[in-house]
Amino acid sequence: MLKKILRVTGIVLGSIVVLAIGYYVKVCISVNNRHTKTYTVTPQVVNIPTDSASYALGGRLIKAKGCTDCHGDDMGGKNFIDDPALGLIVARNLTKGKGGLPQDYSTADWVLALKHGLDRDHKPLIIMPAHEYTMLSEQDMGSIIAYCQTLPNVDRELEESSIGPLGNILTDAGKIALFPAEAIDHNRTLTKEVVPAVTVAYGEYVAVACQGCHRKNMKGGEPVAPGFPVVADISSTGHPANWTDEQFIATLRTGKTPEGKVLNPKEMPWTMTKELTDVELKALHLYLKSI
Known part of the structure; x- marks a missing residue:
């Protein structure tokens, strides 16, 4: 009886191992095919300024x-x-x-x-x-x-x-986007110029850099990678909507929120956002409060 149980257990475990190996081989082949895919793209001619x-x-x-x-x-x-x-x-x-x-x-x-x-x-x-x-x-x-x-x-x-x-x-x-090229409209032509102004439209332009973590709706959600915290909601239903422009700007330049929270730059890159101008930050805040 014991031998029969051990044999059945061995068969079950062996089957699980074989299935796991088969799954991982399938995963590796799929990811490698995506990584080595050749895209047919003609790069747009971009004017390179010299001033x-x-x-x-x-x-x-x-x-x-x-x-x-x-x-x-x-x-x-x-x-x-x-x-x-x-x-x-x-x-x-x-x-x-x-x-x-x-x-x-x-x-x-x-x-x-x-x-x-x-x-x-x-x-x-x-x-x-x-x-x-x-x-x-x-x-x-x-x-x-x-x-x-x-x-x-x-x-x-x-x-x-x-x-x-x-x-x-x-x-x-689909838990991490290792190949952003897959999400791009490669036929889209660049807009010639976007004029800085404290408007919702310009704020949306600035906010593109926030989408990678906070998602397109700026509601945040699941961590961007294992070990990272849950991503904050920065839309009209999040804390930033209750901040003044001055508080919003101070937060994105110092990493300290009006509530007293200190932001880890490895999780919320305020060392990056501190480089934004007042116009860019005010427009961004306006856009976030609008969605």
């Missing part, structure tokens, strides 16, 4: 849009995520120093990365938030490219990104 005001705008935007949070203050790249389960996600060296971009990296290559989330071979970049950058105006994107094309060389060689077991499973289950 000092545009360079200054580009320098501010790489901070306000979170480029330096991932790629480092010198844009020389760093390990953005290094977790055995999730994987090694590397924000690459964006200068043309050793380990950085090739010397022939062109404006069209920059547009592929920023507007489409694709590398120069038209394959998806990992966790490159192009789903946000694709909504930039041509003026803003051009200013970012202009600034980045003049970055001082940084010699820093980094490993290639690799997806861990949990990263594969969460990606396949």
